[in-house]
Every structure is written in C-alpha cells, then in structure tokens.
Amino acid sequence: MATTSAPTPTPALVLPGFTLLAQGAEARVYIGRLGGLDALAKHRFVKGYRHKVLDDKLRAAHTVAEARSLARARALGVPVPGVLMVDTKEMVLYMELVHGITLKAYLQAMEGLEIKDDVGPHHLPPNAMAVLAAVGKDIALLHNGDVVHGDLTTSNFMLRPRSPSDAAVLASKPLDPSALVALNILHLEVVTIDFGLASVAQSDGLEDKAVDLYVLERAFISTHPFAEHAFAAVLGAYAEACANDDAVLGRLEDVRARGRKRDMFG
C-alpha cells in the first residue's frame, strides 16, 4: 500500500541552554541566557513548501525587519526588548527577555477586584487607567514615527517591574489584585513586544494606524468586561500624544464600520 507521508516538520534548532517556549506559524521562540542575560531566541524556521530561494529571502527579510523595527521603536522613546544579536545564517533574532506580566494578565486580575465606590461597575481604578494611558501614549509615539506594530493585542504589552519589591507582586501566583492595583506607573513600565509583523507606514499611513488601533480594540472587547472603559483610556492618551489624532481616529470610525479587511494585502 502506498503511503503518503505528512510533510516532515523542520527539526527544532539546537541552541545550547535554550528551551522551546512557544511555536507560531513562522517562528519558534526559545528561552535561555545570552551573555549572562535572560534572553529569547526567535527562530524563523525553514518552510519546506516554499521555494528555497524565496524562503531564505523571506526569512532573512522578516528577521532583519523585526530587529530594525525594535531599534526604531526604541529610538522613538518606546520601551521595547533590546536586540542582543542577529544570526543571519540561521535566521535567529536574540532579544532581551522582558520580565513581568502581560497587560492581559493584569486586566484579568483587575476583574477580580471589587470596587466599592459610586462610579459604577466595570470601571478601573486610577492606577490601572494610568497603565492604559501609557499604552496609548506608546502607540502614539510609534505612529508618530510611522511605525505600525501590526499585531497589537493585550498580550503584546508587558508590564515590567521597576524594583525587586514590584517584581515580587508581579511574580505572585495567583496575582493578588489588591497588591497589583496599588502599583502605579512609577512601579510598572509598559514594554511593547513582538514586532514580528511591524512595518513602516506607507504614504499617510492612516489606514495602517487606524487598523492597528482597531485590532487592539477588538482584543480588548473580546477578553475584558470593562473593555469600553479601558480602551477609552488608551485612546484618550493616544489622542493626546498623536501628531494627527483627528485623522487617525476619524479613520478608526471608518474601519469600525467596515472591519479591517480592506487592508488585506499579502
């Protein structure tokens, strides 16, 4: 009997001291140490179904683009993981591991918080609103520099502790909502991660920027009960820091009305 074998998955890259953390469609992410620092290694693996020459070119282009986007974001004043090393032979991007918790975990912990005041249900305390404002400001800084993140979700923002005692709060499992909410923005630094789909905005960039915000809004709505309130804090800070907020937010209205699909190329 003839058997058809499934395409062999590309073997995992052997990186001494690194262990597999996550696998995506394009890359595997490993965690380990580099030069004495906690590090992530993002390996864009060979895709056997693509022509080899094309595959090599695409993997190299994506690896390099991600490293450049990270450097560009940092130059714009947006905290992002440091690029430690780029292996352009194996297509591995080595980055600083960002400690802390995701914005998603933070917001989920906030749901466990009982807020006793007269503002009403499904709202957030001031410290959380300030964290969300920092998120909005960072997106605006990226957009002012024409960097479009391309995959804004509540998992792609980390909250990094600024001191060991802050780190202890973030490390407790489960998270203690009341200890967490006591931390203000002087204790937590918002770090934007995963620039794997980032690009430089073309022409006026309005569509790309509006879609960036729209995708994040959908992420909020799908996971958090106080989404509307929370995302309003993001947008408020965005508008304050964005150079052409009227145009971008106007376009966001259009995108909301039709969905992001108009912009689907490639």
Place this chain on the structure above:
Amino acid sequence: MSGELEVVQLECELFPERVVSAVRFVEVTNAASIRKEAMSGSLGQLAVLDGSLVIGPTQLAIATMRALLADASNSLITHTVHSEIIYGLSPSSSISAAFKNHGVSKKSKSLVLVWVDGDAEAMKEVCGKVAGTMVPVGADEHDWMQVADMAAVARVYDIGDSLDAHTSHDEILRLVLEKMALRDA
C-alpha cells in the same frame, strides 16, 4: 605585572564547549609595544581590545559569540576568531574602523585581553608583558562604565541622541548591543 592573574571566564552560552577567558588592565603605560607585539603575532592567539569602548562582560561575550557563530558557519570576515571578536564589537561593517576603534592603539590607557580556548601559561606570559594594573573583569556593568570612555562610546556607537543624564546603565547596554547587532541586519 605581579600577583595573581585576574582571569574571568565569559559566559558564552551558545558555545558551552569553548572556554573564553578575559583579563582587564587599567593605567596601561606600554600600549604601543603591546600593539606592536599583537600585530607581529608574538603574543599568540588572542584579542587585544582597547578598554575605553568596553562597557561590560555581556558586550564582550556577545561580541565573542558573534565571532564563534561566524567561525562555525565559515563566514569569518577577518582572518581569525580572535580578530573577529574585535570586529564583533563594532557597529560598523568596516574592518579598518573596527580595528581603529576597538583594537589596542598606541594611546590605549586600558586594555581587555580575550582568549578563546587559551592556554593558562600563555595567558600568564602575555599578562606579564603588560605594564598596568590588572583589575577583575567584574559582572557589574556600573563598574565598567566608570572605566570606559562614555563620550567615545556615545560617538562610536552613535547613541548620543538617546542618552541623557538619567539614562540607566541597562539602557546604555541595550543601545550598544542593538548597534552591534544591527550591523548584520
């Protein structure tokens, strides 16, 4: 030079089978002759770095791993792994700029010597030739940034625009490593 050698092993995690040793000297008075010997090859196989642009063991280890990666894939740009370490520190793809900025010069006041799989006796002999004060290659970047010429770091790595009086050492390290890494990107 007298007393114990302050040799430290650099953590080059991707190459656990290689032993990478580093020694640091400050208040060096005979850089010109060390440079001459390094160029003639009489010091053996090692990298002789000007210490003023070295801001810590992480930077050294990553420059070394870049060299070892290039060696492993037969893509050394320079002649040897050791010269590739000097090149590995550089944000510029120009080999001459890399050697001019990061290699020992006649005027070097501090030196960092790096050996990959170095022989203990040979290391001791080379260290004996350096007229200067040996200081430990500490893990603490703060200590390194006291010795380094931070104005030169800002200039060579072109990070002056991102620095102010409040920039943390962690952030300076990130900026420098990013400039090194982005040369290949």
